[in-house]
Amino acid sequence: MPLVAAAVIAYAAGLLVGFGGALVPGLLAAAAALAVAAYGRDARGSALALVSVAGIAAGAASAADAARCRAVMEAVPQVALVLEDDASPGSYARGVAREPGCSMPAAVMVQRGAAAAGDVVLVRGSALASGRRLVLRDARIGARVGRARLPAWRAATGRAIDSVFQSDDRALARALLVADMRSVGQDVRERFAAAGLVHALSISGLHVGIIAAAVVLLLRALRMSARASLAGAVVVTAGYVLLIGLPPPAVRAGMMLAVGACSQLAQRPTSPWASLALGALAPLLIDPGTVLDLGFQLSVAGMAALVASRALGRRVLAGRLRGWKLVLARELITSTVAVLATAPLVAWTFGRLSVVAPLANLVAAPVIGVVQPVLFLALLAAPVPALGRFLGSAAHPLLALLNAIAGAAAAVPHATVWVAPSLLAAILCGVGAAAAIAACVSRSPGPPAVVGAASLTVALWLPLLPAGGGRLELHALDVGQGDAVALRTPAGRWLLFDAGRSWRGGDAGRETVVPYLRRRGGPLEALVLSHPHADHVGGAASVVRALRPRVYWDAAFAGGGDAYRESLLAARAAGVEWRRVHPADSVVVDGVTIRFLAPDSAWTATLRDPNEASTVALVTYGSVRLLLVGDAERGEEGWLLARRAAELRADVLKVGHHGSRTSSTDPFLAAVRPRVALVSVGRDNTYGHPSISVMQALARGGAQVLRTDRAGTIVVRTDGERITVEAEGAEWPVDRRATPAGSE
Numbered sequence: 233m234p235l236v237a238a239a240v241i242a243y244a245a246g247l248l249v250g251f252g253g254a255l256v257p258g259l260l261a262a263a264a265a266l267a268v269a270a271y272g273r274d275a276r277g278s279a280l281a282l283v284s285v286a287g288i289a290a291g292a293a294s295a296a297d298a299a300r301c302r303a304v305m306e307a308v309p310q311v312a313l314v315l316e317d318d319a320s321p322g323s324y325a326r327g328v329a330r331e332p333g334c335s336m337p338a339a340v341m342v343q344r345g346a347a348a349a350g351d352v353v354l355v356r357g358s359a360l361a362s363g364r365r366l367v368l369r370d371a372r373i374g375a376r377v378g379r380a381r382l383p384a385w386r387a388a389t390g391r392a393i394d395s396v397f398q399s400d401d402r403a404l405a406r407a408l409l410v411a412d413m414r415s416v417g418q419d420v421r422e423r424f425a426a427a428g429l430v431h432a433l434s435i436s437g438l439h440v441g442i443i444a445a446a447v448v449l450l451l452r453a454l455r456m457s458a459r460a461s462l463a464g465a466v467v468v469t470a471g472y473v474l475l476i477g478l479p480p481p482a483v484r485a486g487m488m489l490a491v492g493a494c495s496q497l498a499q500r501p502t503s504p505w506a507s508l509a510l511g512a513l514a515p516l517l518i519d520p521g522t523v524l525d526l527g528f529q530l531s532v533a534g535m536a537a538l539v540a541s542r543a544l545g546r547r548v549l550a551g552r553l554r555g556w557k558l559v560l561a562r563e564l565i566t567s568t569v570a571v572l573a574t575a576p577l578v579a580w581t582f583g584r585l586s587v588v589a590p591l592a593n594l595v596a597a598p599v600i601g602v603v604q605p606v607l608f609l610a611l612l613a614a615p616v617p618a619l620g621r622f623l624g625s626a627a628h629p630l631l632a633l634l635n636a637i638a639g640a641a642a643a644v645p646h647a648t649v650w651v652a653p654s655l656l657a658a659i660l661c662g663v664g665a666a667a668a669i670a671a672c673v674s675r676s677p678g679p680p681a682v683v684g685a686a687s688l689t690v691a692l693w694l695p696l697l698p699a700g701g702g703r704l705e706l707h708a709l710d711v712g713q714g715d716a717v718a719l720r721t722p723a724g725r726w727l728l729f730d731a732g733r734s735w736r737g738g739d740a741g742r743e744t745v746v747p748y749l750r751r752r753g754g755p756l757e758a759l760v761l762s763h764p765h766a767d768h769v770g771g772a773a774s775v776v777r778a779l780r781p782r783v784y785w786d787a788a789f790a791g792g793g794d795a796y797r798e799s800l801l802a803a804r805a806a807g808v809e810w811r812r813v814h815p816a817d818s819v820v821v822d823g824v825t826i827r828f829l830a831p832d833s834a835w836t837a838t839l840r841d842p843n844e845a846s847t848v849a850l851v852t853y854g855s856v857r858l859l860l861v862g863d864a865e866r867g868e869e870g871w872l873l874a875r876r877a878a879e880l881r882a883d884v885l886k887v888g889h890h891g892s893r894t895s896s897t898d899p900f901l902a903a904v905r906p907r908v909a910l911v912s913v914g915r916d917n918t919y920g921h922p923s924i925s926v927m928q929a930l931a932r933g934g935a936q937v938l939r940t941d942r943a944g945t946i947v948v949r950t951d952g953e954r955i956t957v958e959a960e961g962a963e964w965p966v967d968r969r970a971t972p973a974g975s976e
Contacts, residue, residue, distance in 0.1 A: 235276060237509035239283050244516065246284040247523040250291020258288045294520040301334035302361035310356045310374065311366070313338060316383045316477075319373060320346040324736070327383075329366045338366040345373025350384025352377050358916050364521065370918075385475060386410060389611070396610050396620035401631050405624075407433045409607055411476050414737070420635070425582065426648045427641035428571065428589020429596055431534070432634070434527060439604055440485035444469045446605035459497060466493045480515040480522045481531035487511040488535070504539045508532070526581055530574050533665070537573035540672035541566040560594075567593040572668055576661035579651045580750070584778065586648055592641035596634060603630035653691070654753030660691035694753070704824055704853040706884065706910075706948040709748060710940040711740035713914025713921070714767035717860060717886055718745070719851060721822035724754035728781070729849065729860050729886075730762050734770025734795050741771020746778045748945070757821055760785040760813075760849065761799070762862025763842040764792030772799035776806055783809045787831050789845045813847050815876075825852045829876045830868060843889060844868045850879060854952020856968075857882040859904060863889040869900040877903050883955060883968055884908045884948055887930070891922020891939075898929060906935045907966050908948060908957060915941040936966065 249258035262285045269277030305311060311329045319325040319342050329338040340355060347353045357371035389410055397405045403420070406412040411434060413421075424430045444465045451461035466489060473479075473486045488511035495502040512532050515522040522528050545562045553561055567590040579585055586592070610623035641647060653661065667684030671677035705720040711732030719727040726749055732740025749756065756779040762768055769792070776784070776799060784803045803810055818827040830848040839845050846862030859882035864872075869888070872880060885906035888895035890913040909930045913921045922939065930937050936957065938946050943959040950956075955966040 234503050234506040234509070235279075237503075237505040238276075238280055240509040240513045240516075242280045242284040243287040243290075244512070244523050246287020246289075247291040247294075247516065247520050249284075250288045250293075251295050251521070251524060253292075253295070255288060255292055259285065262288065290520050291523070298336075298364060298521065301331075301336055302366075304331055304334050305329055305336060305366045306359045306361055308359075310354050311338075311359070311368070312377065313340065313353055313355045313368075314380045314383060315340075315347055315349050315351050315353065316386065318347075318349050318387065329368075336361075336364060336366050338368060340368045340371045340373075343370045343372055345371075347373050347376060348384070349387030350380050350382075352380060360915055369916075382474070382477075386477065389475065392614035392620075393611060395617065396614050396624040398624065398628055401624070401628055404433070404631050404635070405607055405610075405627070408439065408604065409476075409611055411479050411482075420638075423635075423642045424638045425584070426586060427592045427638040428586030429592055429638050429641070431530065432596060432600055434479075434481075439600075440469060440473065440482050440489070442601055442604040443472060443608050444489050446608060462493045462496060466490050478518070480525050480528035483515045483518065484511040484528065484531050484535070487514040508535050508539065511535075526577065529577055533573045533577060534570050536669055537570040538566060540573075540669040541569040544569065544672040563594050563597065564590065567591075567597070569668070569672060573665050576653075576658055576665050579653050579661065580658040581747075582778075584648050585651055586641075588641045588644050588647045592637065595641075596637045599630060599634050599637065603627055603634060606630060653750060654694060655751045657691045657694045657753070660687045660694075663687040664691070703949050703951050704851075704856070706851075706858055707748070708886065708910045708912055708938075708940055708946040708948075709740075709744060710945045711744050711771070711912070713890070713917045713919070714740055714770065715762065715862070715886075715890075715912045716740060716745050716771065717910075717912070718749060719824070719858075720752070720754065721757075721824050722853075723822040725757045725822060726754055726779075727758045727760065727821060727824075727826065728756060728775065729760045729847075730768040730862070731759065731771035731775045731799075733767040739771040739774055739795075741774030742778070743771075745771055745775055749779060755779075756781040758783045758785060758819070759808075760826075760847060761787065761796075762846045762860075763787060763789055764796035765842055765863065766793060766795045768862065769799055770795045772796075773802040776802040776808060780806050781808055783811055785811050785813050785828075785847070787836065787845055787847045788812045789831075789836060789839075789842045791842070823853065826850075827852070827879075829879060830864070830872060832871070835868075835871055839867075841865070843894075846888075848872065850882065853950060856884075856950040856952055856955060858884040858886075858948075859906070860886045861888040861895075863895070865889060865892075865894045866897055869895065869897055873899055873903060880904050882906055883966075884910065885935070887911045887922070887926070889921075890914075890917075890919070891926050892919070893923035893925055896926045896929065901929055901933055905933065906930070907968055908955070909935040909937045910946055910948070911937065911939040911941075913939055913941045917941075 262281050266278055266281035269281055308331060311331060314328045314330065315325060316327050317325040319340060321342055321344055323342050325340045325342060327338045327340060329336055353376050354374040355368055355371050356374065357368040360367045390406060390412060393405050393409060394402050403415040407416050413433060416433060424433055447465040447468045448461045451464050469486050469489055473482045476482060488507050491502060491507045491510050515528055545565050549558060549561055571589045575585055606623060606627045610620055610627060613620040613623050664684040664687040667680040667687065670680035671684065674680055702722050704722060707718040709716040709718060714733035715730040716732040717729040731745050759772065759775060759781040761772060813828050815828060815830055815832050818825060827850045828847065829850055831845045836845040843863040843865050844867045846864040846868060848862065848864055849860045851858040851860065859880065865888065880903040882904050883906065885904050887909050891911040911922050927937055938959055940946060947958040948955065955968060956963055957966055
C-alpha cells in the first residue's frame with residue numbers, strides 16, 4: 233500500500249478518535265506505536281503515528297468548535313441565514329446559518345415572511361441545535377442582507393429539472409442530478425433499500441464518473457484531442473460538483489478524476505490506492521466532520537471494493553473466460569465485493585442487509601450507466617425547451633426500468649435480512665470486510681482471509697453471549713417531545729416502552745431508538761405501547777422492522793392514527809405476536825417482573841382521549857420498583873387510586889404526560905412516593921411541559937427530578953437492592969429511605 237494511502241487511513245482513524253472523545257486512549261495508543269516504531273528505526277511507522285496524532289487533534293478541535301457554534305447559534309436573538317430553498321409561511325426550508333466564526337446547516341419552519349433561494353436573510357425563531365444542524369421553529373424571516381449565487385443557481389437548476397422531465401420522473405431526476413432526495417417518496421426509498429440499490433438514489437462516485445466519461449465522449453465526438461477532452465471533463469465535473477453543493481462522495485470522485493487526469497497528462501502511472509487516498513483526503517481537509525458522514529464512508533468503501541475486485545478478477549479469471557462471459561463474471565465479482573465491503577456500514581446504520589443486492593446491482597448498473605448521461609444532457613438542454621423535453625422523455629423508460637428492477641428485486645422472498653449488530657459486532661464485521669479487501673489484492677491471500685474468517689466467527693457468536701451486567705437498567709431515551717423508555721434485563725434483553733415521535737421524513741425509532749439499542753447489543757424481547765399518540769408510537773414501525781421484538785403489547789385503544797396503523801402492519805409483516813394489555817397481566821423476563829395495572833377495557837370504552845387509556849406497568853426486580861405510566865392523566869390516576877392504590881408505591885417513576893399539570897396529582901404522588909422522577913420532554917417545546925407546579929410537587933415529596941431536555945438520556949441501574957443514576961456523564965447512588973412529606 234502506498235505511503236499516502238496509509239497516511240490517510242491513519243489520519244481518518246485519528247479523526248474518528250477525536251470526534252469520539254477517546255482522546256486519552258487514542259493518544260496513548262499513538263504514543264505506544266511511535267515508541268515501537270522509533271525503537272525499530274521504522275521511519276514509516278513513526279510518520280504514521282504522528283499523522284494519527286494530528287488527526288486526533290483535528291477531530292477534537294473540530295468537535296469543540298462545533299459545540300461552541302451550537303451554543304452561539306442557540307444564544308443569538310437572530311441568525312443570518314443563506315437560504316437554499318424558497319421560503320414562505322408554512323414551508324420547511326433548508327439553509328446555512330452564519331454568525332462570526334460559525335457556520336452550520338439549518339432547517340427553518342417558517343411562520344412569517346418570505347424569501348427566495350440564495351437570499352441572505354435575518355431570521356428570528358426558537359433555535360435548537362440538533363446534532364450538526366440548527367433547527368429554527370416558528371421562524372420569522374426579516375430583512376434581506378445579501379445574495380448568494382450558488383444556492384440561487386441550484387434552485388434554478390431544480391426548476392429546470394421540473395420543466396424538462398415528466399411529473400412522475402422529477403423526483404428521481406432531482407435525486408440523480410442534484411442530490412435532492414426530499415421529493416423521493418418513502419415507498420420508493422424502501423423499495424430501493426430492500427433491493428440493495430439505495431446508493432443509486434444519491435449522487436456518488438458512480439454518477440460523477442459516468443458524467444465525466446460522457447463528457448469525454450462528447451468532446452471527442454466534437455473532434456477535440458484526447459488531452460483537451462480529459463481536461464474539459466475535469467473542468468465540467470468540478471463545476472458540477474460545486475453546483476450540487478460539494479457532497480463528500482462527489483468531491484472524492486472529482487478529486488480522483490483530477491488525479492487520474494494529471495497522471496495521464498504527465499504520462500506517469502499512479503497507484504489506484506494513492507488516487508483513492510487523495511480523493512478521500514480532499515473532503516476531510518474541507519471539513520474534518522466528513523469522516524462521520526455515511527455517504528462518504530460508503531463511497532470510500534465502495535471504491536476500495538472496486539479496486540480490490542479488479543485485482544481479484546485479473547487473478548482468478550485470466551485466461552479462463554472470454555467475451556460476454558468474462559464481462560459478466562467481472563461485474564458479478566465487483567458487485568459481490570462491493571456489497572461485502574459496505575455491509576458492516578449498511579447493517580450498522582440501517583439495521584438490514586439486502587441478500588439480492590449483488591444480482592440487483594449487476595442488472596441495474598448498465599441502466600444507470602445509460603440513464604445518467606441522458607439525464608445530464610436533458611438538463612444541459614433545458615434552455616432549449618423542446619430539446620430538453622425530448623431528452624427528458626427519452627429518460628422516462630430508463631427511469632421506469634430502473635424502478636422496475638428495484639421493485640422486482642425487493643419483491644423476492646426474504647430479499648432483506650433485518651439485523652441489529654452491537655458496536656463490537658459491527659467493528660468485527662468491519663475488520664472482516666477490510667480483511668476481505670486485503671485478501672483480494674494480496675499475493676498471499678491466506679493470512680488476511682484467516683483474520684477475516686476469525687473476525688466474522690466472533691461476530692456471529694457475540695449474540696449468544698450474555699450481554700447484561702447482572703443488573704436491571706432503565707434507559708429514558710432523549711427523543712425530544714415524546715417517550716421511549718428501554719428496560720435492559722440482567723441477561724441483556726430489552727423491553728421497550730414506547731418508541732418516540734415521528735416527523736416528516738423520519739422518526740425517533742429510526743434515528744435514536746434503534747441505533748441506541750443496537751450499539752449496546754442484546755435482542756428486543758417486547759415492545760409495549762402506552763397509547764397511540766404519534767409522540768409515543770411514531771417510531772414503533774421502524775423499531776419493529778429493525779429489531780423484530782418477540783411480542784407487541786398494546787392497550788388497543790380505538791382511533792389510532794397513521795403511525796399506529798403502520799406499526800401494527802409492520803408487526804404483522806414481521807411475524808411479531810400481538811397481545812392486548814389487561815390489568816393483572818404479568819410477564820417475567822430474566823428475573824424482572826412486569827405487571828400491568830391499567831387500562832381496563834370497561835374503563836377504556838368510556839373514553840375519547842387515548843392519554844387516559846395509557847398502559848401503566850409496574851416493574852419489579854428484587855425489592856426495587858419502577859412505575860411507567862405513559863401519558864396517564866387525572867382520570868386514570870383516580871381510577872388507579874380507587875382500585876390499585878396499594879400497588880402504586882415505586883422507587884422510580886416515569887412521570888406522566890411529560891410533566892403536564894393534567895397528570896401527577898397530589899394524591900397520586902403521595903401513593904407512589906418516588907425517590908427518582910424521570911420526565912421525558914422536548915427542549916423548548918410549545919406545550920409548556922413540564923409544569924412548574926408538578927416539578928415543585930415532586931421535589932417536595934423528596935424525589936430527584938431528572939429531565940431529558942436538560943440531562944439527555946438518563947440511565948437508572950439496580951441490582952435489586954441499591955439504585956444508581958447516570959446522567960450527563962456522572963453516576964451517583966440514590967437513597968431509598970423515604971422522606972416525610974414537608975420535611976424538605
